[in-house]
Amino acid sequence: MQRVTAGPPWALHDIAAIRRIESAAALGLPPHALMQRAGLAVARLALALAPHEPGVWLACGPGNNGGDGLEAAWHLKAWGRSPVVTWLGDEQSVPADARASLERARHAGVVFTDTPPPRCGLAIDALFGLGARRPLAGRAAQCRDALATLAAAGTPVLAVDLPSGLDADTGTGEQPVRADHTLSLLALKPGLFTAQGRDAAGQVWFDDLGVTASEPASAMLSARPEPVLRPHASHKGSWGDVAVVGGAAGLRGAALLAARAALHAGAGRVFVAPLQASGEPTLDPFQPDLMFRDPEALDLPRLHIVCGCGGGDAVRAVLPRIISSARSLVLDADALNAIAADASLGKLLRARSGRADRPSVITPHPLEAARLLQLTAGEVQQDRLSAARKLVEAFGCVVVLKGSGSVIAAPGEVPRINPTGNARLAIAGTGDVLAGMVATRMARGQAPFAAACDAVHAHGELADHWPAGETLTAAALARSIAPD
Ligand SMILES: NC(=O)C1=CN([C@@H]2O[C@H](COP(=O)(O)OP(=O)(O)OC[C@H]3O[C@@H](n4cnc5c(N)ncnc54)[C@H](O)[C@@H]3O)[C@@H](O)[C@H]2O)[C@@H](O)CC1
Ligand SMILES: [K+]
Known part of the structure; x- marks a missing residue:
């Protein structure tokens, strides 16, 4: 059994693949x-999580997820604990494996009850796992609510395989169980790490039940970036030139945030090309290293461009030239809205996909993704992996679909889900910082998919390591980037 942490490239499998592996x-x-191994793993983790508390309540559903819970109860009883089971199954239709575990638990003298105990040392959610495809209702919903009441009183909740009611593929569900820990069995599921998954699952643990996955990964958790060695004999030209085009009147800050992020991430030179800027000062007094240019004067074929941050409507006019000519391209915010509103811009972006020397990355949040796909934001969030894949199909570029568990997808690549970051990033300007970080990695010569995965990972880790009690602002985030 392993604790799943951000760092290694964990493989994720969807429901269809897991059923084949099984x-x-x-x-x-x-x-x-397999159920015996699953139950043993659950019981071991239960013991580790509540070593001094004998009372364990297990809410067990009608299928094999419930069977895992019953098997765990049997072990806990054998180890001198006091498991109490609420079983929602039906004697007539219980699957064979779950029946075997039910009988073991009964013969061992495990206590069965219809009502959850008022208190216990640990509560185990074994209601539904892979089979959960509809909202919890009736007695299952009552058990979910009882788990929440126990959790509110300080009882840790351990979910078996998945928090019940959470879709393993998409991380969606109507009021799934909220667990402190989830022990994922046989394979890790994408839904544990994106959409509502991270809030529902808590700390994820993994036990492969002694089975080597016989299926390719459906997605991966992106790994921590390798440090980049900066040779002593390098100069500013070795680290690439990033230019940020955006920051229309009233929205200058967004472009400055992206530019500062690019600078702190280690680009050799960073230019800012504000839109509608005639007669304004051409200096960022807090970051005098930034060089200001007229967007029309940029030598686009040499430059790694970030476009859209605070672009407003003015960005529309510069986009055709930028999309056609930029050396590499990160498109965010208003650039994406302009593309959503004008199919000819989408065609230009698509045309870049034929040129490996002209990579492009788009970084939409769910609403921007929805505009690009002519869906609602809710529809995008309902299946984030498939929304990212659709964007890849539409535009032929690298896609970063932001949000809890950002998804990074690209032509010919297994999609990645980013395991770092937290809700402190849910404020204005952090997306501009990310765009600058992605562009810098491309400017330094990284391939676009790796640049996107690594930048998103590093961006999230900044928030994960943010000092407690200090406010995270986008400007502070940009300043805190340390080039690796
Ligand atoms: N796949 C495997 O190899 C293994 C599976 N195991 C366990 O088996 C689980 C899958 O078992 P099942 O396929 O029996 O599925 P579940 O136990 O998740 O669900 C059982 C049945 O409940 C019904 N159901 C789903 N959602 C419901 C709802 N909201 N209200 C009422 N009924 C609902 C469905 O008809 C479903 O078939 C895994 O998640 C895992 O915990 C383990 O025993 C280890 C091995
Ligand atoms: K469960």
């Missing part, structure tokens, strides 16, 4: 073996 593994094992 069938292949079962062929070589005696009946009930």
Whole structure:
């Protein structure tokens, strides 16, 4: 069993792949073996989480997720604990494996009750796992509410395989169980790490039940970036030139944030090309290293461009030239809104996909993604991985779909879900900082997909390591970037 932490590139499998892995593994094992391993793993983790509390309540559903819970109860009883089970199954329709575990638990003298105990040392959610495809209702919803009441009183909640009611593929669900810990069995699921998954699952643990996955990963958790060695014999030209085009009147800050982020991330030179800026000062007094230019004067084929941050409507006019000519391109915010409103810009972006030397990355949040796909933001959030894939199909570029568990997708690549970051990033300007970080990585010569994955990971880690009690603002975030 392993604790899932941000760092290694964990493989994720969708429901269809897990069902195939399960069938292949079962062929070589005696009946009930996988559930026995699952129940043992759950019981071990339960013991580790509440070593001094004998009372454990297990809410067990009608299928094999409930069977895992019953099997765990049997172990806990054998180890001298006091498990109490609420079982929602039906004697007539219980699956064979779950029946075997039910009988073991009954014969061992595990207590069964219809009503949850008022208190216990640990509560285990074994209501539904992979089979949950509809909202919890009736007694299952009552158990979910009882788990919430216990959690509010300080009882840790451990979910078996998935928080019940959470969709393993998408991380969506209507009021899923909220767990402090989730033990994912056989394979890790994408839904634990995106959309509502992170809030519902708490700390994720993984036990492969002794089975090597016989299926390719459906997605991966992106790994911590490798540090980049900066050779002593390098100069500012070695680290690339980033130019930020945006910051229309009243929105200057967004462009400055992206530019400062690019500078702190280690670009060799950073230019700012504000839109509608005639007669304004051409200096950022807090960051005098930034060089100001007229957007029309930029040598685009040499430059790694960030476009859109605070672009307003004015960005529309400069986009055709930028999309056609920029050396590399990160498109954010108003640039994406302009593309959503004008199919000819989308065609220009798509045309870049034929040129490996002209990479492009788009960084929409869910509403911008929805505009690009002509969906609602709710529809995008309903299946974030598939929304990111659709954007890749539409524009042929690297896509960063921001939000809890940002998804990074690209042509020919297994999609990544980013495991870092927290709600402190849910403020204005942090997306501009991210755009500057992605562009800098491309300016330094990284391939666009890796640049996007690494920048998103590093951006999230800044928030994860933010000092307690200090406010995270986008400007402070940009300043805190340390080039690696
Ligand atoms: N796949 C495997 O190899 C293994 C699976 N195991 C466990 O088995 C689970 C999957 O078991 P099942 O396929 O039996 O599915 P579940 O136990 O998740 O659900 C059982 C059934 O409940 C019904 N159901 C779903 N949502 C409901 C709702 N909201 N209200 C009422 N009924 C609902 C569905 O018809 C579903 O088939 C996994 O998540 C895991 O916990 C483990 O035993 C280890 C091995
Ligand atoms: K569960």
